[in-house]
Amino acid sequence: MKKEKQKLSRTQLKKLKMKRKVIIWGVIVSFVLIMSFMAPFFLPQDPLETNALMMRKPPSFEHPLGTDNLGRDVFSRLLAGARTSIFATIMLVIFSFIVGTTIGVVCGYYGGFLDDIVMRFTDILLSVPQLVLAIAVAGMLGGSLVNTLIAIGITSWTSYARLARSHAMRIRQLPFINACRLTGTSDATIIMSHVVPNLVGPMLVNATLEIGSTMLNIAGLSFLGLGVAPPTPEWGAMVSESRNYLQLAPWAVFSPAIAILVTVMLFNYFGESVCDLTNTKEA
Amino acid sequence: MEKAKSGKNLLEINNLTVSYGDGKIITEVSFALKPGEIVCIAGESGCGKSTLIKAVLGIKQLGAIIEEGSIVLDGMDITRMSDEDRRQILGTQIGYVPQNTRGSFNNIRSYDVQYQETMRSHGLKFDRNEAIKCFDRLNFPDSDKLLFYQPWEMSGGMNQRMAIAQAVLLGPKLMLCDEATSVLDVTSQKEVIEELAKLRDELGWSILFITHNLGVASHIADKLGVMYAGRMVEYGNIRKVLDNPIHPYTKRLLSAIPGRDRKLPLGIEGRPPLDGAEWEGCNFVDRCIHGGEKCTEKMYKLVEVEPDHFASCMRGGQCNDNE
Amino acid sequence: MLKYSLKRIVKLIPVLIAITLIVFTLMYLTPGDPALQKLTSQGGEVTPELLSEVRHEMGLDRPFIIRYSSWVLNVLQGDLGNAYTDDQPVVPKLMKALGYTASLAIACTLFSVIIAVPLGVYTAIKKDSLFDNIIRIFTFTGNAMPNFLIALLLMFLFCIKIRAFPVIATASLKGMFLPTLALSIPMISRFARQTRADVMSQLSEEYVIGMHARGVKERVILFRNVLHNSAGSIITIVSLQIRVLIGGSVVTEMIFRWPGIGNLMMNSITARDFPVVQGAVLILATLQILVNLLTDLSYFLIDKRISLE
Numbered sequence: 021m022k023k024e025k026q027k028l029s030r031t032q033l034k035k036l037k038m039k040r041k042v043i044i045w046g047v048i049v050s051f052v053l054i055m056s057f058m059a060p061f062f063l064p065q066d067p068l069e070t071n072a073l074m075m076r077k078p079p080s081f082e083h084p085l086g087t088d089n090l091g092r093d094v095f096s097r098l099l100a101g102a103r104t105s106i107f108a109t110i111m112l113v114i115f116s117f118i119v120g121t122t123i124g125v126v127c128g129y130y131g132g133f134l135d136d137i138v139m140r141f142t143d144i145l146l147s148v149p150q151l152v153l154a155i156a157v158a159g160m161l162g163g164s165l166v167n168t169l170i171a172i173g174i175t176s177w178t179s180y181a182r183l184a185r186s187h188a189m190r191i192r193q194l195p196f197i198n199a200c201r202l203t204g205t206s207d208a209t210i211i212m213s214h215v216v217p218n219l220v221g222p223m224l225v226n227a228t229l230e231i232g233s234t235m236l237n238i239a240g241l242s243f244l245g246l247g248v249a250p251p252t253p254e255w256g257a258m259v260s261e262s263r264n265y266l267q268l269a270p271w272a273v274f275s276p277a278i279a280i281l282v283t284v285m286l287f288n289y290f291g292e293s294v295c296d297l298t299n300t301k302e303a
Numbered sequence: 304m305e306k307a308k309s310g311k312n313l314l315e316i317n318n319l320t321v322s323y324g325d326g327k328i329i330t331e332v333s334f335a336l337k338p339g340e341i342v343c344i345a346g347e348s349g350c351g352k353s354t355l356i357k358a359v360l361g362i363k364q365l366g367a368i369i370e371e372g373s374i375v376l377d378g379m380d381i382t383r384m385s386d387e388d389r390r391q392i393l394g395t396q397i398g399y400v401p402q403n404t405r406g407s408f409n410n411i412r413s414y415d416v417q418y419q420e421t422m423r424s425h426g427l428k429f430d431r432n433e434a435i436k437c438f439d440r441l442n443f444p445d446s447d448k449l450l451f452y453q454p455w456e457m458s459g460g461m462n463q464r465m466a467i468a469q470a471v472l473l474g475p476k477l478m479l480c481d482e483a484t485s486v487l488d489v490t491s492q493k494e495v496i497e498e499l500a501k502l503r504d505e506l507g508w509s510i511l512f513i514t515h516n517l518g519v520a521s522h523i524a525d526k527l528g529v530m531y532a533g534r535m536v537e538y539g540n541i542r543k544v545l546d547n548p549i550h551p552y553t554k555r556l557l558s559a560i561p562g563r564d565r566k567l568p569l570g571i572e573g574r575p576p577l578d579g580a581e582w583e584g585c586n587f588v589d590r591c592i593h594g595g596e597k598c599t600e601k602m603y604k605l606v607e608v609e610p611d612h613f614a615s616c617m618r619g620g621q622c623n624d625n626e
Numbered sequence: 627m628l629k630y631s632l633k634r635i636v637k638l639i640p641v642l643i644a645i646t647l648i649v650f651t652l653m654y655l656t657p658g659d660p661a662l663q664k665l666t667s668q669g670g671e672v673t674p675e676l677l678s679e680v681r682h683e684m685g686l687d688r689p690f691i692i693r694y695s696s697w698v699l700n701v702l703q704g705d706l707g708n709a710y711t712d713d714q715p716v717v718p719k720l721m722k723a724l725g726y727t728a729s730l731a732i733a734c735t736l737f738s739v740i741i742a743v744p745l746g747v748y749t750a751i752k753k754d755s756l757f758d759n760i761i762r763i764f765t766f767t768g769n770a771m772p773n774f775l776i777a778l779l780l781m782f783l784f785c786i787k788i789r790a791f792p793v794i795a796t797a798s799l800k801g802m803f804l805p806t807l808a809l810s811i812p813m814i815s816r817f818a819r820q821t822r823a824d825v826m827s828q829l830s831e832e833y834v835i836g837m838h839a840r841g842v843k844e845r846v847i848l849f850r851n852v853l854h855n856s857a858g859s860i861i862t863i864v865s866l867q868i869r870v871l872i873g874g875s876v877v878t879e880m881i882f883r884w885p886g887i888g889n890l891m892m893n894s895i896t897a898r899d900f901p902v903v904q905g906a907v908l909i910l911a912t913l914q915i916l917v918n919l920l921t922d923l924s925y926f927l928i929d930k931r932i933s934l935e
Binding site for chain 1: 640641644645648652653655656657766767769770771772773774775778779781782786869870872873874876877880881891892895896900903904906907910911914915918
Binding site: 360362364365390391392393394395397398399401403405406407408409410411412416420421423424425453455466469473 | 829832833834835836837838839840841842843844846850851854855928929930931
């Protein structure tokens with residue numbers, strides 16, 4: 021009896037610890053999200069205001085992260101850019117999630133010819149270097165934030181579609197789905213009230229894991245000058261604009277780059293803690 | 304490496320207490336194996352019979368920790384050995400066939416390379432012809448091609464037999480079989496059992512055979528030990544134990560073999576206590592039809608009830624089992 | 627083996643067709659008149675007569691399917707058209723750049739694998755040790771690093787602070803060092819994490835105990851068996867990451883001005899020289915497909931069960 025108690029408390033403790041981790045990272049991530057959304061209202065200085073007298077000044081009290089090549093305050097631009105950088109990422113993940121899951125569920129549930137065609141197509145998209153295709157698309161469409169998101173979105177839905185498809189195929193074969201069919205429930209009802217609720221959990225976990233890499237892809241494209249048009253502040257673009265002055269104003273280059281790194285790490289930590297928790301639930 | 308007094312026994316297990324770090328799993332188990340002898344240890348899952356094998360193997364990854372007592376192999380105390388010394392006796396002096404038929408070999412590499420690696424690890428030469436000769440001796444089908452197969456291409460029974468053939472090449476004196484036939488179908492089970500019995504006769508192997516199948520045990524064993532919740536409750540010559548069981552648990556275990564008389568076996572009410580190995584007195588008392596206060600007060604002791612037959616029942620088996 | 631390889635190669639044909647279709651459609655859908663772009667990028671006066679003449683010459687007045695098939699026929703003969711800017715054939719330019727990109731990619735893959743696999747194995751054996759924890763922090767950070775951050779950081783340290791390397795990478799072995807390192811750091815992080823996870827799951831397999839029980843040497847168990855069985859998933863992650871690597875090489879080549887395909891592609895995008903961009907995408911995609919093929923074939927060497935699929 022003693023031993024059983026010990027064992028129970030040990031696994032419970034582990035789970036509790038994981039839950040706490042998810043909550044802590046969740047709070048931090050939500051804090052960052054709220055901050056990035058609110059930041060444009062609390063800017064210490066105008067992120068667009070150039071100042072010929074204050075070009076490439078190192079960090080000081082007035083400019084905590086220094087100024088860039090046009091004398092703009094890097095800290096203010098960083099805050100102003102957070103919204104664009106983070107929300108572009110979230111939007112893209114949500115978009116890929118919805119499109120990918122819908123396609124995946126339909127393919128997985130119905131199977132057949134449509135499924136074959138769509139899965140072959142994802143195979144092909146997966147065998148092309150994603151960023152190269154995105155660069156070409158964005159480059160040919162012309163650089164803008166929307167075009168960048170389209171360019172990455174062309175391939176990013178595929179991984180969601182494949183995952184959703186495999187879940188839908190598994191759920192379709194469960195006995196209770198058959199029971200539903202026998203009672204005459206329509207496919208649409210079965211999909212909406214049984215299939216989707218059963219796969220949305222693991223799909224969301226996957227989506228949180230994808231936030232980091234999506235952000236890196238967007239940052240890469242906007243670094244190449246294919247994202248927002250200047251002078252709009254955006255982290256990848258800020259690095260790109262300042263990199264020719266790396267020697268003279270490294271702070272203007274590294275501040276936004278490190279902001280990207282830290283944000284991606286936060287999202288990755290959050291994603292991993294969620295993933296760990298759901299894995300222990302199943303075990 | 305002290306020489307034990309009785310050189311006659313191949314394996315001596317003295318007062319062995321084993322844990323996995325916290326609670327005891329087996330307590331004060333003692334028995335011995337003579338050369339050429341087959342000892343079966345029976346009991347339901349969780350009684351500690353596999354832990355016993357793990358303790359004898361002593362591989363650190365298995366996690367079994369010997370708290371008290373000793374294991375003496377051929378006069379050499381192997382209770383506490385360095386990892387490297389241990390590695391050298393494993394295989395060459397102690398052979399092992401696990402329950403899992405995929406548990407001996409890497410599933411996706413050929414037997415050939417794996418046999419080779421094993422022999423070379425012990426500084427022995429690997430000769431393919433010798434291996435084929437060994438397969439022939441064990442009547443393996445397709446003996447000349449067998450080495451170039453990979454385990455996943457083979458049946459479970461064949462994998463167990465390949466593990467036995469590997470042991471023949473290494474030449475240990477002691478074989479440990481942990482439920483080696485439990486997952487096999489009846490035909491393969493018979494093949495493996497007969498092979499082991501034959502090798503005992505020809506090579507003088509001693510075999511410690513763990514099983515929950517008393518039918519298998521009665522077929523090959525010389526001695527039978529019955530374990531319950533970490534304790535050896537009955538031990539002795541297999542005929543004596545089977546014909547004249549003393550401990551109420553053994554009696555019930557024997558009655559649990561489905562008979563041909565179309566009667567359902569008598570089950571045993573309840574479950575064994577999880578911390579049974581920690582109890583000082585009889586730990587079967589909760590499920591025993593005769594159990595009473597007295598049984599938990601007295602210390603556990605294995606008593607010789609007749610020559611070559613020991614049992615731990617506090618009542619000395621002096622109770623009638625007729626409900 | 628032969629049958630399996632043939633099957634894999636045959637499976638590539640629709641993929642290749644689809645890729646040409648994607649690449650061509652990309653060009654087709656690009657806003658703007660290619661003839662106009664060609665004329666403007668070459669400079670000089672553009673008259674309506676000249677424009678319609680060039681349009682006809684480029685076949686722009688023909689329907690999509692005919693343009694596509696003639697383009698594919700040309701591609702099969704190794705002709706990817708002429709660049710807008712200098713009206714020179716695209717293929718030699720791409721081939722020259724491909725050599726640079728391929729050597730960078732190969733160097734980076736080799737370097738990453740050589741560093742990451744032993745690191746992954748060691749951290750798996752010494753799970754939760756101090757060393758493992760330190761490496762975990764490094765790999766976690768490396769995994770989250772944008773390519774340009776590493777490249778610029780290396781450039782700042784080695785070219786500006788220490789001045790060990792020139793800012794513009796010379797097309798030499800020394801010049802290759804920084805781009806390789808920049809591309810390798812995220813790769814090493816991902817490979818090491820994957821190797822650690824795979825080796826750990828292999829170590830918990832029962833055959834490992836079986837081998838210990840036969841007294842097989844630890845070294846043999848680890849390097850001949852555990853690593854062999856993990857190799858499949860290590861190769862998978864390597865091939866998946868080569869996609870990322872090829873993408874990342876565009877950024878890195880641009881920063882270090884390494885004369886590879888990525889750099890060529892970015893310059894051509896800026897110059898709106900789309901035949902070069904088109905060719906670059908086609909070549910990089912083909913490179914990727916070849917890597918995928920090699921990956922599939924190497925699975926067979928590790929685990930023969932694959933041929934039964």
